[in-house]
Amino acid sequence: MQRRAFIKGCVALGASSVILPQVSILEASEPKSKTRIFFVTNSYNLKHENIKGLTKLWVPLPQETTYQKVSDFKFNSNATNAYVTDKNSYKARTLYAEWKNGGEKLLEVTYTITTYERNSDLSKATASTKYPKDVAHYLKPTAHIPTSGKVKELALKIIANSKTPLDKAKAIYAWVTENMYRDNAVVGCGLGDAGKAIEQNIMGGKCTDISSVFVALLRSVGVPAREIFGIRLGSSRYSKACGSSDEKGLAKITGGEHCRAEFYLDGAGWIPCDPADVAKVILTEKMTLNDPLVKEVREYFFGNWEMNWMGYNTARDFVLTPTPAQKPLNMFGYPYAEVEDEVLDYYAPAAFAYSFISQEKL
């Protein structure tokens, strides 16, 4: 076995000048409650038949916001080169590693993440549609989030006579949670192709599919909206469908990737939503929209996030840094790796190979 020196890294994610905090001023006014602390470990041992091929790995890292703080970030690897960067159009935090000389390809990433439950005060919202530049960015279409044609046609029908951005968002959330359902046959979190879903009336999907339709409909009627790609960290007070762990707070979170969504209201800031978990609770608990638990979850996930989950980024249809052989990347909720120009299957953790665990401080 070829021996290689291990690279150790330790970056203060919140304080680094390279990694800019992604905090909007309005987020800062959100009340902090229900604090939770999780110790996260990501382990990689990349596998590919072309063992000597140039191997590149991009790992999504949690963003630093008012509702989640990262500390004790460390990585340990036998990579030829490894570093943290956020140089991409969405400032998605990334740990990049590359191996040039064959042999084992190992990486371990550890950090502590403190999360704060998000609860919005919708009474602060105004009807203004003058948005700051960084917010207005989330009105633009992307390859998978079209905002014209059938998408706009449907959104106009849904919002009917709604005048304010809040009323439009309420109508669209109600429509998505009523008409879309979770389809467990979909691979991973789904592709999130909102245009195809609406044009072909594909109402079944997973979290990225459901969130992307929610986001596309909102953007098409002038309400800034975005998906947030992340991963579940521990147990939910509502349902095991929304996150689970053992009695000691240990959660094997490989495959626990989950996409949530936000929309923006002047005066109230980014409003957290999770229409996909309403659908997941319905399927997992074998319930309908009329069951009390579903009614509660549906109401809660419009304006609130239980923070047994952490967010990585809001990036869609973008190019990572350094530039991969294949581009653009549809979304960055999973680790992404290439051997030469061949992409490793990020939906197959055992083959890739990667595993994630989260230990909650109880």
Place this chain on the structure above:
Amino acid sequence: MKKWLILLLPLMLFAKEEVVIKVAEMHCPLCTTAVKKALKSIEGVESSKVTLETKLAVVIAKDGIEDKTFLEAVKTTGYEGVIVSRHRLKE
């Protein structure tokens, strides 16, 4: 005549072609791996390079594989392919 045929036979047997296929529906990096794997599973295909940005698959294969063989392989991934070009490579 017979002599010529005997001399040309090895060239005919081992001649290679570059086949370029457009797979316009590919929309994410993983699609390229699926298309590449499908094309490489064809007997006589030496290599395939698939690029998301251009939505093109460039296949190096033994001469004479029919268009429909490539297109049927692409179809197993759920996408339609279109042959853009094919030309014989110089030995």
